[in-house]
Amino acid sequence: MIIEPIDLYSSERRENAKVRVQSVSKRFGEGEAEISALEHVDLVIQKNDFLSIVGPSGCGKSTLLKILAGFEKPSEGAVFMDNKPISGPNAERGVVFQQGALFTWMTVLNNIAFGPMSCGKPRHELRDIAKHYIDLVGLDGFENRYPYELSGGMQQRVGIARALANDPELLLMDEPFAALDQQTRELLQEEIKRIWEKTHKTILWITHSIEEALFLSTHVLVMTARPGRVKSSFITGFSNAKDHLVTTSLEFTQAKRKIFELLREEAIISETQKD
Ligand SMILES: Nc1ncnc2c1ncn2[C@@H]1O[C@H](COP(=O)(O)OP(=O)(O)OP(=O)(O)O)[C@@H](O)[C@H]1O
Ligand SMILES: [Mg+2]
Numbered sequence: 129m130i131i132e133p134i135d136l137y138s139s140e141r142r143e144n145a146k147v148r149v150q151s152v153s154k155r156f157g158e159g160e161a162e163i164s165a166l167e168h169v170d171l172v173i174q175k176n177d178f179l180s181i182v183g184p185s186g187c188g189k190s191t192l193l194k195i196l197a198g199f200e201k202p203s204e205g206a207v208f209m210d211n212k213p214i215s216g217p218n219a220e221r222g223v224v225f226q227q228g229a230l231f232t233w234m235t236v237l238n239n240i241a242f243g244p245m246s247c248g249k250p251r252h253e254l255r256d257i258a259k260h261y262i263d264l265v266g267l268d269g270f271e272n273r274y275p276y277e278l279s280g281g282m283q284q285r286v287g288i289a290r291a292l293a294n295d296p297e298l299l300l301m302d303e304p305f306a307a308l309d310q311q312t313r314e315l316l317q318e319e320i321k322r323i324w325e326k327t328h329k330t331i332l333w334i335t336h337s338i339e340e341a342l343f344l345s346t347h348v349l350v351m352t353a354r355p356g357r358v359k360s361s362f363i364t365g366f367s368n369a370k371d372h373l374v375t376t377s378l379e380f381t382q383a384k385r386k387i388f389e390l391l392r393e394e395a396i397i398s399e400t401q402k403d
Pocket of ligand 2: 189190191302
Protein backbone atom coordinates (compact mmCIF):
# COMPACT_ATOMS: atom_id res chain seq x y z
CA MET A 129 0.00 0.00 0.00
CA ILE A 130 1.59 3.30 -1.06
CA ILE A 131 0.42 5.14 2.02
CA GLU A 132 2.19 5.22 5.38
CA PRO A 133 1.29 6.90 8.65
CA ILE A 134 3.54 9.86 9.46
CA ASP A 135 3.87 12.28 12.34
CA LEU A 136 3.59 15.64 10.61
CA TYR A 137 4.90 17.37 13.73
CA SER A 138 8.00 15.24 14.30
CA SER A 139 11.15 17.01 15.52
CA GLU A 140 12.81 16.40 12.14
CA ARG A 141 9.96 18.07 10.30
CA ARG A 142 9.88 20.93 12.82
CA GLU A 143 13.55 21.62 12.19
CA ASN A 144 12.89 22.11 8.47
CA ALA A 145 9.48 23.69 8.67
CA LYS A 146 8.25 26.04 5.98
CA VAL A 147 5.05 26.44 7.97
CA ARG A 148 4.52 25.49 11.59
CA VAL A 149 1.12 25.31 13.25
CA GLN A 150 1.75 25.10 16.97
CA SER A 151 -1.04 23.97 19.27
CA VAL A 152 -3.61 26.13 17.51
CA SER A 153 -7.11 26.38 18.93
CA LYS A 154 -9.82 28.64 17.59
CA ARG A 155 -13.15 29.55 19.16
CA PHE A 156 -15.88 31.71 17.71
CA GLY A 157 -18.58 33.53 19.70
CA GLU A 158 -18.98 33.82 23.44
CA GLY A 159 -20.81 32.17 26.33
CA GLU A 160 -23.62 29.81 25.28
CA ALA A 161 -22.98 30.61 21.63
CA GLU A 162 -19.30 29.74 21.74
CA ILE A 163 -18.12 27.29 19.11
CA SER A 164 -14.81 25.53 19.30
CA ALA A 165 -13.66 25.19 15.69
CA LEU A 166 -10.10 23.95 16.19
CA GLU A 167 -8.40 22.33 19.16
CA HIS A 168 -4.65 21.96 19.63
CA VAL A 169 -3.70 21.47 16.02
CA ASP A 170 0.01 20.75 15.53
CA LEU A 171 1.33 20.53 12.04
CA VAL A 172 4.39 21.17 9.91
CA ILE A 173 4.40 21.82 6.18
CA GLN A 174 7.83 21.49 4.60
CA LYS A 175 9.06 23.18 1.45
CA ASN A 176 7.62 21.51 -1.66
CA ASP A 177 5.09 19.47 0.34
CA PHE A 178 1.68 19.12 -1.25
CA LEU A 179 -0.43 18.59 1.82
CA SER A 180 -4.14 17.85 1.51
CA ILE A 181 -6.57 18.14 4.38
CA VAL A 182 -9.80 16.16 4.44
CA GLY A 183 -12.38 16.23 7.20
CA PRO A 184 -16.13 16.39 7.75
CA SER A 185 -17.99 19.57 6.92
CA GLY A 186 -17.63 22.18 9.65
CA CYS A 187 -14.54 20.61 11.25
CA GLY A 188 -12.46 23.77 10.89
CA LYS A 189 -10.51 23.23 7.63
CA SER A 190 -11.25 26.68 6.21
CA THR A 191 -10.63 28.23 9.61
CA LEU A 192 -7.15 26.71 9.66
CA LEU A 193 -6.48 27.95 6.14
CA LYS A 194 -7.67 31.45 7.02
CA ILE A 195 -5.37 31.48 10.06
CA LEU A 196 -2.44 30.52 7.81
CA ALA A 197 -3.45 33.18 5.28
CA GLY A 198 -3.41 35.70 8.13
CA PHE A 199 -7.14 36.52 7.81
CA GLU A 200 -7.99 35.08 11.25
CA LYS A 201 -6.02 34.86 14.49
CA PRO A 202 -5.81 31.71 16.62
CA SER A 203 -7.47 31.90 20.07
CA GLU A 204 -4.51 29.92 21.39
CA GLY A 205 -1.24 28.74 19.89
CA ALA A 206 0.67 30.29 17.02
CA VAL A 207 1.47 29.91 13.33
CA PHE A 208 4.84 30.54 11.73
CA MET A 209 6.21 30.76 8.23
CA ASP A 210 9.99 30.45 7.95
CA ASN A 211 10.05 30.72 11.75
CA LYS A 212 8.40 34.15 11.69
CA PRO A 213 4.94 34.56 13.24
CA ILE A 214 2.15 35.00 10.69
CA SER A 215 0.48 38.23 11.74
CA GLY A 216 -1.58 39.21 8.70
CA PRO A 217 -2.11 38.64 4.97
CA ASN A 218 1.06 38.74 2.89
CA ALA A 219 1.96 38.27 -0.78
CA GLU A 220 4.18 35.33 0.25
CA ARG A 221 0.97 33.36 0.72
CA GLY A 222 -1.40 33.01 -2.22
CA VAL A 223 -5.00 32.03 -1.52
CA VAL A 224 -7.52 30.41 -3.86
CA PHE A 225 -11.09 29.82 -2.72
CA GLN A 226 -13.84 27.56 -4.05
CA GLN A 227 -15.40 30.38 -6.02
CA GLY A 228 -12.75 32.41 -7.77
CA ALA A 229 -12.97 35.88 -6.27
CA LEU A 230 -12.15 37.64 -9.54
CA PHE A 231 -12.65 41.30 -10.32
CA THR A 232 -15.62 41.10 -12.68
CA TRP A 233 -14.86 44.49 -14.28
CA MET A 234 -11.31 43.57 -15.25
CA THR A 235 -10.00 41.43 -18.09
CA VAL A 236 -8.19 38.16 -17.41
CA LEU A 237 -4.87 39.92 -18.00
CA ASN A 238 -5.65 42.74 -15.59
CA ASN A 239 -6.97 40.36 -12.94
CA ILE A 240 -3.66 38.52 -13.02
CA ALA A 241 -1.51 41.67 -13.26
CA PHE A 242 -3.29 43.26 -10.29
CA GLY A 243 -1.23 41.51 -7.58
CA PRO A 244 2.19 42.23 -9.09
CA MET A 245 1.08 45.83 -9.70
CA SER A 246 0.03 46.22 -6.06
CA CYS A 247 3.40 44.81 -5.02
CA GLY A 248 5.11 47.60 -6.96
CA LYS A 249 6.31 45.73 -10.07
CA PRO A 250 7.20 48.20 -12.86
CA ARG A 251 4.31 48.88 -15.26
CA HIS A 252 6.20 47.70 -18.34
CA GLU A 253 6.78 44.26 -16.77
CA LEU A 254 3.16 43.61 -15.81
CA ARG A 255 2.00 42.38 -19.19
CA ASP A 256 4.83 39.84 -19.47
CA ILE A 257 4.30 38.59 -15.93
CA ALA A 258 0.57 38.15 -16.53
CA LYS A 259 1.19 36.48 -19.92
CA HIS A 260 3.58 33.99 -18.32
CA TYR A 261 0.93 32.82 -15.86
CA ILE A 262 -1.84 32.87 -18.44
CA ASP A 263 0.23 30.43 -20.51
CA LEU A 264 1.09 28.34 -17.47
CA VAL A 265 -2.58 27.68 -16.66
CA GLY A 266 -3.50 27.15 -20.31
CA LEU A 267 -5.50 30.32 -20.95
CA ASP A 268 -3.51 31.55 -23.91
CA GLY A 269 -5.80 33.60 -26.17
CA PHE A 270 -8.20 34.57 -23.39
CA GLU A 271 -6.24 37.48 -21.91
CA ASN A 272 -8.72 40.14 -23.01
CA ARG A 273 -11.88 38.32 -21.93
CA TYR A 274 -13.89 39.29 -18.87
CA PRO A 275 -14.71 36.71 -16.16
CA TYR A 276 -18.38 36.49 -17.23
CA GLU A 277 -17.20 35.29 -20.65
CA LEU A 278 -15.40 32.29 -19.11
CA SER A 279 -16.56 28.85 -17.96
CA GLY A 280 -16.27 27.93 -14.27
CA GLY A 281 -13.13 25.89 -14.98
CA MET A 282 -11.52 28.79 -16.80
CA GLN A 283 -12.40 31.17 -13.98
CA GLN A 284 -10.68 28.83 -11.53
CA ARG A 285 -7.63 28.82 -13.81
CA VAL A 286 -7.60 32.62 -13.64
CA GLY A 287 -7.86 32.38 -9.83
CA ILE A 288 -4.88 30.04 -9.74
CA ALA A 289 -2.86 32.22 -12.16
CA ARG A 290 -3.70 35.24 -10.06
CA ALA A 291 -2.45 33.55 -6.90
CA LEU A 292 0.71 32.37 -8.69
CA ALA A 293 1.44 35.80 -10.23
CA ASN A 294 2.65 37.16 -6.89
CA ASP A 295 5.13 34.27 -6.88
CA PRO A 296 4.04 33.19 -3.39
CA GLU A 297 6.08 30.54 -1.62
CA LEU A 298 2.97 28.99 -0.15
CA LEU A 299 -0.32 28.36 -1.92
CA LEU A 300 -3.40 27.95 0.26
CA MET A 301 -6.22 26.37 -1.72
CA ASP A 302 -9.68 25.91 -0.20
CA GLU A 303 -11.67 23.41 -2.30
CA PRO A 304 -10.66 25.20 -5.49
CA PHE A 305 -12.21 22.58 -7.78
CA ALA A 306 -15.33 21.72 -5.77
CA ALA A 307 -17.73 23.54 -8.08
CA LEU A 308 -16.40 21.95 -11.28
CA ASP A 309 -17.70 18.99 -13.25
CA GLN A 310 -15.74 15.74 -12.98
CA GLN A 311 -13.95 15.95 -16.35
CA THR A 312 -12.81 19.55 -15.90
CA ARG A 313 -11.78 18.74 -12.37
CA GLU A 314 -9.59 15.82 -13.45
CA LEU A 315 -7.91 17.90 -16.14
CA LEU A 316 -7.21 20.73 -13.73
CA GLN A 317 -5.88 18.26 -11.15
CA GLU A 318 -3.36 17.05 -13.72
CA GLU A 319 -2.46 20.65 -14.48
CA ILE A 320 -2.00 21.68 -10.89
CA LYS A 321 0.40 18.76 -10.50
CA ARG A 322 2.35 19.94 -13.51
CA ILE A 323 2.47 23.48 -12.10
CA TRP A 324 3.52 22.18 -8.69
CA GLU A 325 6.37 20.17 -10.26
CA LYS A 326 7.46 23.09 -12.41
CA THR A 327 7.31 25.85 -9.80
CA HIS A 328 8.31 23.87 -6.66
CA LYS A 329 5.65 25.61 -4.63
CA THR A 330 4.52 24.46 -1.22
CA ILE A 331 0.80 23.74 -1.27
CA LEU A 332 -1.90 23.32 1.34
CA TRP A 333 -5.00 21.92 -0.32
CA ILE A 334 -8.42 21.43 1.22
CA THR A 335 -10.84 19.03 -0.38
CA HIS A 336 -13.80 16.77 0.31
CA SER A 337 -12.58 14.35 -2.33
CA ILE A 338 -10.40 11.53 -1.01
CA GLU A 339 -9.44 10.66 -4.57
CA GLU A 340 -8.30 14.22 -5.26
CA ALA A 341 -6.28 14.29 -2.04
CA LEU A 342 -4.53 11.01 -2.85
CA PHE A 343 -3.95 11.79 -6.51
CA LEU A 344 -2.38 15.19 -5.85
CA SER A 345 -0.62 15.11 -2.55
CA THR A 346 2.59 14.05 -0.93
CA HIS A 347 0.80 14.08 2.45
CA VAL A 348 -2.82 13.66 3.52
CA LEU A 349 -4.16 14.81 6.86
CA VAL A 350 -7.50 13.60 8.18
CA MET A 351 -9.21 15.91 10.66
CA THR A 352 -11.68 14.93 13.36
CA ALA A 353 -15.23 16.26 13.60
CA ARG A 354 -15.46 19.69 15.26
CA PRO A 355 -13.50 20.80 17.16
CA GLY A 356 -11.03 19.92 14.45
CA ARG A 357 -7.94 18.05 15.58
CA VAL A 358 -5.42 15.98 13.65
CA LYS A 359 -6.89 12.46 13.54
CA SER A 360 -4.35 10.78 11.25
CA SER A 361 -1.75 11.79 8.75
CA PHE A 362 -0.11 9.90 5.94
CA ILE A 363 2.73 10.18 3.49
CA THR A 364 1.50 9.02 0.10
CA GLY A 365 3.13 7.90 -3.11
CA PHE A 366 0.77 8.87 -5.91
CA SER A 367 1.82 12.47 -6.42
CA ASN A 368 4.33 11.50 -9.12
CA ALA A 369 1.68 9.86 -11.30
CA LYS A 370 1.00 12.07 -14.30
CA ASP A 371 -2.57 11.07 -15.08
CA HIS A 372 -5.67 9.50 -13.58
CA LEU A 373 -4.86 5.95 -14.65
CA VAL A 374 -3.20 5.47 -11.26
CA THR A 375 -6.58 5.90 -9.55
CA THR A 376 -7.67 2.53 -10.96
CA SER A 377 -4.76 0.65 -9.34
CA LEU A 378 -5.19 -1.71 -6.40
CA GLU A 379 -2.85 0.38 -4.22
CA PHE A 380 -4.86 3.49 -4.87
CA THR A 381 -8.15 1.76 -4.09
CA GLN A 382 -6.73 0.40 -0.83
CA ALA A 383 -5.44 3.82 0.18
CA LYS A 384 -8.80 5.35 -0.65
CA ARG A 385 -10.57 2.81 1.50
CA LYS A 386 -8.27 3.50 4.45
CA ILE A 387 -8.97 7.25 4.35
CA PHE A 388 -12.66 6.63 3.69
CA GLU A 389 -12.99 4.54 6.85
CA LEU A 390 -11.27 7.18 8.99
CA LEU A 391 -13.35 9.94 7.52
CA ARG A 392 -16.60 8.07 7.88
CA GLU A 393 -16.12 7.71 11.65
CA GLU A 394 -15.81 11.48 11.87
CA ALA A 395 -18.67 12.19 9.48
CA ILE A 396 -20.96 10.12 11.73
CA ILE A 397 -19.91 12.14 14.80
CA SER A 398 -20.31 15.35 12.82
CA GLU A 399 -23.87 14.40 11.83
CA THR A 400 -24.93 14.21 15.48
CA GLN A 401 -23.47 17.64 16.32
CA LYS A 402 -25.58 20.74 16.54
CA ASP A 403 -24.17 24.22 16.14
N1 LIG B 1 -16.36 33.86 11.31
C1 LIG B 1 -17.01 32.92 11.97
N2 LIG B 1 -17.85 33.23 12.99
C2 LIG B 1 -18.48 32.26 13.69
N3 LIG B 1 -18.35 30.95 13.47
C3 LIG B 1 -17.54 30.57 12.46
C4 LIG B 1 -16.83 31.53 11.66
N4 LIG B 1 -16.07 30.86 10.77
C5 LIG B 1 -16.32 29.55 10.97
N5 LIG B 1 -17.19 29.38 11.99
C6 LIG B 1 -17.64 28.09 12.54
O1 LIG B 1 -16.50 27.28 12.77
C7 LIG B 1 -16.73 25.93 12.40
C8 LIG B 1 -15.70 25.51 11.37
O2 LIG B 1 -15.95 26.21 10.16
P1 LIG B 1 -15.06 26.00 8.85
O3 LIG B 1 -15.60 26.90 7.81
O4 LIG B 1 -13.64 26.15 9.22
O5 LIG B 1 -15.36 24.47 8.51
P2 LIG B 1 -14.91 23.60 7.24
O6 LIG B 1 -14.21 22.39 7.77
O7 LIG B 1 -14.17 24.46 6.29
O8 LIG B 1 -16.32 23.17 6.63
P3 LIG B 1 -16.72 22.86 5.10
O9 LIG B 1 -16.13 21.51 4.78
O10 LIG B 1 -18.21 22.80 5.14
O11 LIG B 1 -16.18 23.96 4.25
C9 LIG B 1 -18.17 25.87 11.89
O12 LIG B 1 -18.98 25.43 12.93
C10 LIG B 1 -18.48 27.30 11.52
O13 LIG B 1 -19.85 27.59 11.68
MG1 LIG C 1 -14.54 25.09 4.32
